[in-house]
Amino acid sequence: MKNIELLKTVSLFWDLNEIELGYISDKMVSKKFENGNLIFLEESEGKNLFFVVDGSVKVTRLSKDGREVILAMLNAGDFFGEMSLLDGQSRSANVIALEETEVLSLKRDDFLVVLHDYPKIAIQLLKEMTSRLRKSDRQIVSLSLSDAEKRIALCIVRFADEQGVIKNGQVTIPKIPIQQDIANMAGTSRETVSRAMSLLTEEKYIERNGKELKILNYKNFIKEFDS
Numbered sequence: 001m002k003n004i005e006l007l008k009t010v011s012l013f014w015d016l017n018e019i020e021l022g023y024i025s026d027k028m029v030s031k032k033f034e035n036g037n038l039i040f041l042e043e044s045e046g047k048n049l050f051f052v053v054d055g056s057v058k059v060t061r062l063s064k065d066g067r068e069v070i071l072a073m074l075n076a077g078d079f080f081g082e083m084s085l086l087d088g089q090s091r092s093a094n095v096i097a098l099e100e101t102e103v104l105s106l107k108r109d110d111f112l113v114v115l116h117d118y119p120k121i122a123i124q125l126l127k128e129m130t131s132r133l134r135k136s137d138r139q140i141v142s143l144s145l146s147d148a149e150k151r152i153a154l155c156i157v158r159f160a161d162e163q164g165v166i167k168n169g170q171v172t173i174p175k176i177p178i179q180q181d182i183a184n185m186a187g188t189s190r191e192t193v194s195r196a197m198s199l200l201t202e203e204k205y206i207e208r209n210g211k212e213l214k215i216l217n218y219k220n221f222i223k224e225f226d227s
């Protein structure tokens with residue numbers, strides 16, 4: 001696919017026309033990463049903005065005792081790397097591919113010119129950053145809960161919000177992350193995630209089929225775990 005077609009899937013550019021997209025896509029370079037590849041390291045210098053066009057990535061930091069903490073997972077259509085470009089500080093987190101992933105990158109100077117020339121992008125950027133702040137606020141509250149099953153359920157709500165498809169009151173999440181990554185997001189162990197998933201399945205809250213997870217009654221699920 002040509003860059004311009006790929007850019008149409010990126011939320012930041014939804015308000016732009018073909019000509020504007022063409023101008024931006026000319027400045028972008030495509031890169032591919034394998035599952036587990038580091039895209040960039042926390043504290044390194046921010047030189048590019050990245051757009052996920054295929055695959056997914058995790059945004060991580062290491063805790064004082066060396067455990068991985070997952071701040072977010074980003075999918076096709078999302079962007080990352082904007083923070084250090086905007087405030088001039090170093091990268092705030094590591095970004096690692098969660099599968100075979102293709103990204104488009106835009107150099108810092110080009111990004112700043114594009115932001116200046118297309119205020120519509122700046123507005124979309126603010127919307128997305130606001131949405132990320134809301135999710136982080138929710139995660140902070142969730143991490144203060146002592147009940148690990150509830151923290152895991154809230155992670156599932158987040159995945160539903162980010163990639164779920166709703167039909168007849170059920171939400172299907174096509175690609176649920178591996179249990180270790182859910183554990184690193186919910187602040188618990190892989191074993192606890194495995195146990196909680198089995199309980200949620202037994203209690204008929206969810207159904208699992210390979211990588212797909214279905215929340216059987218979304219309204220009930222939210223009432224039970226997110227209120």
Ligand code: CMP
Binds near residue numbers: 059082083091
């Ligand atoms: P930057 O600081 O340049 O490099 C790490 C990137 O991870 C950061 O830009 C954001 O794009 C992304 N990031 C950091 N924290 C979060 C978060 N809480 N939610 C989503 N993305 C984040």
